[in-house]
Amino acid sequence: MSTGSGQEGPPAPHVLVVLGATGDLARRKLFPALFRLWLLDLLPERFHLVCSARTAPENRDLFLAMVHSAVEARRGAIDEVGWQRFADRISFVPTFNDNGAELESAISAAAKDLGSEAHCVYYLAIPPASTESVVRMLGAFDATASAKIVLEKPFGTNLESARRLNETLWEFFGEGRIYRIDHFLGKEAVQNILALRFANGMFQPVWSHQHICYVQIDVPEQIDIQGRADFMESTGTFRDMISTHLFQLLGFVALAPPSRLDAWSLRHEMVKIFRSLRPPDPTRVVFGQYEGYREEAGVDEFSDVETFVAMEVYIDDWCWIGVPFYLRTGKALAAARRTITIGFREPPLKVFPGDVDETCNELVLELTDDPKIFADVRAKIPGPTFDLGRGRMRLALLEAFPDSEPLEAYERLLLDVMRGDPTLFISTEQVELLWQLFDPLLDEPPPLRRYPRGAWGPSEALRLPGERGWRLPDS
Numbered sequence: 317m318s319t320g321s322g323q324e325g326p327p328a329p330h331v332l333v334v335l336g337a338t339g340d341l342a343r344r345k346l347f348p349a350l351f352r353l354w355l356l357d358l359l360p361e362r363f364h365l366v367c368s369a370r371t372a373p374e375n376r377d378l379f380l381a382m383v384h385s386a387v388e389a390r391r392g393a394i395d396e397v398g399w400q401r402f403a404d405r406i407s408f409v410p411t412f413n414d415n416g417a418e419l420e421s422a423i424s425a426a427a428k429d430l431g432s433e434a435h436c437v438y439y440l441a442i443p444p445a446s447t448e449s450v451v452r453m454l455g456a457f458d459a460t461a462s463a464k465i466v467l468e469k470p471f472g473t474n475l476e477s478a479r480r481l482n483e484t485l486w487e488f489f490g491e492g493r494i495y496r497i498d499h500f501l502g503k504e505a506v507q508n509i510l511a512l513r514f515a516n517g518m519f520q521p522v523w524s525h526q527h528i529c530y531v532q533i534d535v536p537e538q539i540d541i542q543g544r545a546d547f548m549e550s551t552g553t554f555r556d557m558i559s560t561h562l563f564q565l566l567g568f569v570a571l572a573p574p575s576r577l578d579a580w581s582l583r584h585e586m587v588k589i590f591r592s593l594r595p596p597d598p599t600r601v602v603f604g605q606y607e608g609y610r611e612e613a614g615v616d617e618f619s620d621v622e623t624f625v626a627m628e629v630y631i632d633d634w635c636w637i638g639v640p641f642y643l644r645t646g647k648a649l650a651a652a653r654r655t656i657t658i659g660f661r662e663p664p665l666k667v668f669p670g671d672v673d674e675t676c677n678e679l680v681l682e683l684t685d686d687p688k689i690f691a692d693v694r695a696k697i698p699g700p701t702f703d704l705g706r707g708r709m710r711l712a713l714l715e716a717f718p719d720s721e722p723l724e725a726y727e728r729l730l731l732d733v734m735r736g737d738p739t740l741f742i743s744t745e746q747v748e749l750l751w752q753l754f755d756p757l758l759d760e761p762p763p764l765r766r767y768p769r770g771a772w773g774p775s776e777a778l779r780l781p782g783e784r785g786w787r788l789p790d791s
Contacts, residue, residue, distance in 0.1 A: 327734035329362040329430040331423055331459070335450055336441035337367035337408065338382065340544075341468065345499075346441060347383050348390035349726035354402045355395065356721070358731055362434075364426035365406045368419050372410035379408040416453045423459050436463040437733055444470055445550070448484050455488035466495045466733055469560040470551060471742070474758065475751035482744050495733050496742040500561045501568075502725030502732075505687030507740070508713065509568045509656070510577070512681070512689065520573065522660070524635045529676060532642045532657040532781065533565050534788050536649035536772070540606065541623070545614030552621045554603075557645045559754055563590075564742065565683075566641055569656060570631055579739040583746065590749040592633040596757055600628040602777040604765045606648040620764050623647040626777035642781050648769040650789065654683035657787040668704055675706075678787065685724070687713045 332350070334342055353359045373379045380403050388394055409422045427434045436459040442450060447467065454460055465485070472478025485494055500506055513519055522528070535557065541548045548556075567586040574581035604624030610617050624646030631641070659676040675692075682688040690710040697705040714720070723731070732740060765774035772778060778785065 326358055327360050327435075327731070327736075329360050329434040330734050331364045331366060331426045331430065331434055331436045332734075333366045333368070333419075333423055333436065333438045334441060335368050335411070335438065336443075338369040338371045338373070338379075339441055341441040342367075343382070343386035344390065345726045346439065346730070347386050349724060349730055351387045351394070351399070351402055352391070352724075353727055353731060355398050358727075360734075362430050363405060364430065366419070366422050366426055367406060367408045368411045370411055373408070376406075376408050380406060411453075416457065420457045420459075423457065427459060435734070436460075437466065438463055439466045441468060443547075444468075444473070448481060451484050451488065460488050462493075463489070464493045464495060464733060464736075465489050466497055468497060470555045471496055471560075471747045472751065473551075473555060475748065475755050478747050478751050482748070491744060492738065494744070495738060496747065497729055498560050498564050498742055499725040499729065500683075501564055501740040501742075502723075502727075502729040503683060503685075503687075504713070504722050504728075505654075505681065505683040505685075506565065506568060508687060508689070509565075509681065514573055514577075525637055525639045527661055528639055528658055529661045530640050530642065530659040530781070530784070531566075531569060532644075532655070532659075532787055533562050533569070534642075534653060534655045534657070534786060535562060535645040536651060536653055536788065537645065537647050538649060538652040540648045540769070541609070541612060541615075543613065545612055548623065549615060549619060549621055553623055553646060554625050554754070554758065558625050558627070558643060559750055562643045562645060563750055565656065566629065566643070567746075569658075570636055570641075572635065577739070579737070579741075582739055583743045587743070587745050587749065588633075589631060590746060590753070592631050592636075593753055594630040594632050595753060596627055596629060598757060598760065598762050600780065601757060601762050602626045602765060602774055602780060603762050604646060604767045604774040604777065606646075607766055607768050609648075622761070622764060624649070624765075624767065624773050624777070626773060626780050628780060640781075642786070644773065644777065644786065646773055650770055650772050653788055655788060656681040656683065659784070668702055675784070680787065685722075689713075 334346060336342055350359065350365065367379065373382065383406065384399065384403070387399070407422055407426070409419045411419055423436065427436060438454055440447060440450060451465070454465070472481050513523060567589050570589050571585040572588065574585050602625070603622040605621065606623050609615060609623055610619050626642070626644040629641040629643060631639070658679040660678070662676060677694070678692045680690050680692070688710065690708050692706060692708055694704045695707040697703045714722070729740060765776055767774045772786070772789070
């Protein structure tokens with residue numbers, strides 16, 4: 317999918333600066349993504365990867381061994397010739413107490429080596445609490461005058477902190493050089509929501525309250541916090557998942573057709589949706605915490621942090637009025653899935669002598685790395701009578717396009733940053749609109765409900781969609 321605002325083909329020469337280079341995100345996501353882009357010849361032949369962290373290995377060789385292990389853990393056995401060419405472009409510079417003199421010197425040397433046409437990208441793979449101080453440190457660098465900056469969620473913890481962070485960013489970076497990354501938007505399956513809706517005449521005419529009676533966006537996780545107590549205790553599931561991933565998915569499902577597929581047009585339509593969101597009814601929001609969370613290492617024994625959220629959301633505009641959107645996500649649940657379900661209204665007149673059940677026709681999008689789209693429909697069972705049964709129409713994208721070379725989410729988004737294409741990134745206005753919506757709820761959250769590991773969440777959440785229930789687990 318080409319989004320139209322950035323260049324095609326390999327980017328111009330780049331200095332990519334990774335802050336927090338010894339952390340979990342860099343090891344699990346960034347380095348494997350960059351190495352695969354390198355093997356696919358999608359990175360510029362001329363680039364430097366300048367890495368920095370406060371937790372420093374003793375020397376460059378040890379750092380490279382760490383990166384090699386991270387790539388191998390993600391990719392399996394790796395091409396050692398390709399690795400050596402990639403590793404030759406990597407340097408490591410420790411940063412202590414936001415003193416960036418040595419880092420600035422390394423960036424300047426790398427940029428000078430690449431020539432005057434080189435671009436610079438700062439990637440902040442750091443804890444949210446460190447973001448403002450690191451931005452100010454980078455702001456003093458000569459390269460910042462034209463550099464791009466990439467930030468990970470959460471983008472603030474409330475409206476006040478988000479505005480403060482945005483003001484700090486604007487001191488040194490224009491809006492067009494700020495890339496707020498949400499890796500869900502880099503997934504092929506998520507981008508296919510736009511293709512399904514706007515490239516197929518059978519769907520767009522029925523994509524409104526006149527034909528759709530509910531939407532479910534369901535992202536349960538089977539894993540628990542996996543030792544990330546500091547992150548969960550400071551962030552919680554609402555800020556980690558709902559205010560970022562799930563509401564971005566809601567925007568992709570609900571936005572009106574853009575005039576063209578570029579950053580300005582897509583963001584314009586997303587902003588219209590976020591402006592139309594009805595403030596959530598606290599009685600239709602469920603916060604939960606899995607049993608045993610308070611016994612996890614590093615968790616306060618009286619913690620009231622939510623590890624689960626389910627909620628009902630409405631969009632008060634001409635297209636979606638009256639249609640409930642149900643959102644659910646949480647840790648230590650029964651299964652790991654990423655599913656969007658669109659429920660369609662029933663025909664006004666039933667003309668067949670028998671029926672299967674009262675379940676709506678549903679269009680289901682499985683947002684996995686092997687994306688699938690299927691529709692559950694009623695059909696006549698072959699035979700001498702007019703008996704109806706339920707059938708499934710299915711599209712498996714990797715089977716449909718066997719010669720394709722899909723990129724993983726971070727691969728796609730890193731490439732877009734270097735190409736200068738912000739289409740799949742989140743704007744300042746989107747961030748602030750969502751915090752305006754969420755602040756009252758987070759200031760007075762609903763009661764915390766306990767749920768057992770391996771369940772589908774608290775019983776109050778299971779009842780949220782009414783008699784139809786959640787699509788997951790599959791019937």
